Amino acid sequence: MSRVWYFAYGSNMQSATLRGRRGIAYRRALPARVSGWRVVFDKPPLVPIGEGFANLLPDAEADALGVLFELEPVDLDHLEMTEGVPIGNYARVAVTAAPLAAVSTPLRAVTFSSDRSDPSLLPSTRYMALLVEGALEHGLPAEYVEFLRAVPARPETAAARAWRPLVEQVLRRS
Numbered sequence: 001m002s003r004v005w006y007f008a009y010g011s012n013m014q015s016a017t018l019r020g021r022r023g024i025a026y027r028r029a030l031p032a033r034v035s036g037w038r039v040v041f042d043k044p045p046l047v048p049i050g051e052g053f054a055n056l057l058p059d060a061e062a063d064a065l066g067v068l069f070e071l072e073p074v075d076l077d078h079l080e081m082t083e084g085v086p087i088g089n090y091a092r093v094a095v096t097a098a099p100l101a102a103v104s105t106p107l108r109a110v111t112f113s114s115d116r117s118d119p120s121l122l123p124s125t126r127y128m129a130l131l132v133e134g135a136l137e138h139g140l141p142a143e144y145v146e147f148l149r150a151v152p153a154r155p156e157t158a159a160a161r162a163w164r165p166l167v168e169q170v171l172r173r174s
Helices: 015-021 073-082 125-137 142-150 158-171
Strands: 004-008 029-043 053-071 091-099 107-113
Touching: 004 073, 004 091, 015 125, 029 107, 053 073, 053 091, 053 107, 053 125, 073 107, 125 142
Parallel strands: 004 107
Antiparallel strands: 004 053, 029 053, 029 091, 091 107
16 A cells, blocks of 8 residues: 655644544654745634644745654545545645755655634644644754744633543544
């Protein structure tokens, strides 16, 4: 069976989220850069909990950093379902990702992007801690980790805490 590369730039960078919460056993993980895209934190969730999430926006002058994961196609299908691709929460986007290793060959990958935006939203400190942990875990550059730490964030909302058990149930595989 062929494998696919998935570029994660949000909480899926963290193995505890991808392997643990989502039940995806990836084969390899590589820190990577995708040129022509910018990471932002104004993506509204499906359920109004008052917090923003990471998103990728096209920007010819920018580079997005994240982690490339080598997955089975069935795992990518599970990610699409749990990220809401079938209902328009995100769209699947093909990108070319360059691993950050000194000598590397660019890889074709898929990622998710959304045209949904609410600039009044901030991510939660809990969510941003997951991104920082994932960036550190996979060896993203120190400057990028500092960028993530500097993103304005707010304490997690009561609505987010209340919804988490249901979200955890949806993310798990049956």
